[in-house]
Amino acid sequence: MMHRRSKKRVYKWLCWTFGPILGGGLILGYHDIDDVVMAQGIVEPGAKIYVDSPLSRVVDHVFVVPGDTVRAGDTVAQLYDGDLRSSVRTAEKDLKGAEANLAVVQARLALLREKPTPEELRIAESRLEQAKINLEARGQDLKRARHLYLGERLWSQEELERAQTSYELAQANLQVSIENFNLTKRGPSAAELDQASAEVRQAQATLERSRQDLLANREALALTTLEAPANGIVVRRDLHPGMLASQGGIVVIIAGLHRETVIDAWIGEASSWKVRTGNPVEILSNMFSDREDFVGQGRVSSAHGYAVNDGGARTFAIKIDSIQTPIPLRYGSTADLRVIVGRRSILKILLGIENQSAVEAGRGHETPAHQLSESAVEDGSSPEDKVVQTASDTTQPPPVQ
Numbered sequence: 001m002m003h004r005r006s007k008k009r010v011y012k013w014l015c016w017t018f019g020p021i022l023g024g025g026l027i028l029g030y031h032d033i034d035d036v037v038m039a040q041g042i043v044e045p046g047a048k049i050y051v052d053s054p055l056s057r058v059v060d061h062v063f064v065v066p067g068d069t070v071r072a073g074d075t076v077a078q079l080y081d082g083d084l085r086s087s088v089r090t091a092e093k094d095l096k097g098a099e100a101n102l103a104v105v106q107a108r109l110a111l112l113r114e115k116p117t118p119e120e121l122r123i124a125e126s127r128l129e130q131a132k133i134n135l136e137a138r139g140q141d142l143k144r145a146r147h148l149y150l151g152e153r154l155w156s157q158e159e160l161e162r163a164q165t166s167y168e169l170a171q172a173n174l175q176v177s178i179e180n181f182n183l184t185k186r187g188p189s190a191a192e193l194d195q196a197s198a199e200v201r202q203a204q205a206t207l208e209r210s211r212q213d214l215l216a217n218r219e220a221l222a223l224t225t226l227e228a229p230a231n232g233i234v235v236r237r238d239l240h241p242g243m244l245a246s247q248g249g250i251v252v253i254i255a256g257l258h259r260e261t262v263i264d265a266w267i268g269e270a271s272s273w274k275v276r277t278g279n280p281v282e283i284l285s286n287m288f289s290d291r292e293d294f295v296g297q298g299r300v301s302s303a304h305g306y307a308v309n310d311g312g313a314r315t316f317a318i319k320i321d322s323i324q325t326p327i328p329l330r331y332g333s334t335a336d337l338r339v340i341v342g343r344r345s346i347l348k349i350l351l352g353i354e355n356q357s358a359v360e361a362g363r364g365h366e367t368p369a370h371q372l373s374e375s376a377v378e379d380g381s382s383p384e385d386k387v388v389q390t391a392s393d394t395t396q397p398p399p400v401q
Contacts, residue, residue, distance in 0.1 A: 041265025047256030053245035079224040091214035131177035138170035296325035
């Protein structure tokens with residue numbers, strides 16, 4: 001009898017001892033909760049616009065400060081441009097000189113092509129007639145000198161020789177007048193036209209070079225004025241007046257309007273395989289002391305497939321689109337993120353056992369970003385919308401064949 005009672009006590013003790021444990025195990029084993037991967041991130045503009053320096057120059061003035069609203073085309077900074085302004089003025093003077101020189105050589109070519117003109121012909125004819133008359137007069141002088149020298153001996157031999165020389169000069173002058181008349185009547189030679197045409201082409205080339213120099217100097221001068229490429233809000237100013245802006249160096253960063261903020265985040269190597277585009281995210285901004293009362297909502301829009309070394313630990317970059325937050329998050333602020341990658345029982349979480357469905361999903365392929373961009377162009381939607389739609393329509397990526 002006593003033995004039977006002791007047995008019942010043992011069974012009772014075992015039931016009271018292991019019953020709650022087994023019941024708790026069953027509850028933990030069948031009760032699923034959100035499977036979460038923790039990440040840390042920094043709030044960034046959804047459309048980050050960089051205003052960089054196209055030239056290596058000293059910053060002369062910056063017209064904006066963080067928080068200013070700018071419109072496309074507004075001047076945000078000015079680089080030093082004193083030497084470029086001087087170059088533009090010099091190039092303008094060179095251009096005017098080249099234009100004047102071209103006008104001169106073109107007029108010379110046009111004049112050659114018009115030759116002989118009626119005026120030139122009349123002048124050449126007049127000179128030829130004058131040479132003939134002069135030769136006839138010198139011939140009469142020579143005839144009279146010979147008569148006076150040989151017949152009456154009134155002239156000396158020296159005077160006779162002088163008359164002979166004058167006659168010969170008149171003959172030579174007549175020959176020159178005849179050649180000049182023929183040249184004038186013939187007009188310019190082919191060599192003269194070719195030379196004049198070459199001078200015109202050279203003047204045109206000089207003019208074009210002067211124009212290109214002026215255009216290049218004006219373009220360089222225009223590059224010293226940095227303008228906002230789009231509407232937005234200035235979120236950061238990297239350079240100040242007097243600082244050297246290297247070519248391509250960032251001067252101002254603008255957050256584009258009409259785009260929600262994004263969070264650039266990093267996840268640990270051990271859990272990176274579970275995070276995919278489209279996963280919902282709870283945002284715990286460090287702007288609030290009691291963050292649980294100000295939880296925001298987001299979604300994973302992209303995940304980088306290559307790890308970076310951060311202080312000895314390897315992390316993977318992901319981008320979170322902010323969907324809803326209690327108040328707008330400040331750019332540059334930090335946040336802790338809970339990426340919800342699925343649901344798993346409490347017991348599996350405690351024991352570190354993964355769901356087979358999660359393992360199979362982790363073997364799937366992500367849609368390449370360039371395919372998302374191309375399909376977005378075709379149907380008019382944004383790549384981010386494509387990411388969300390792909391994640392919502394497909395619960396599990398196709399397994400690797």
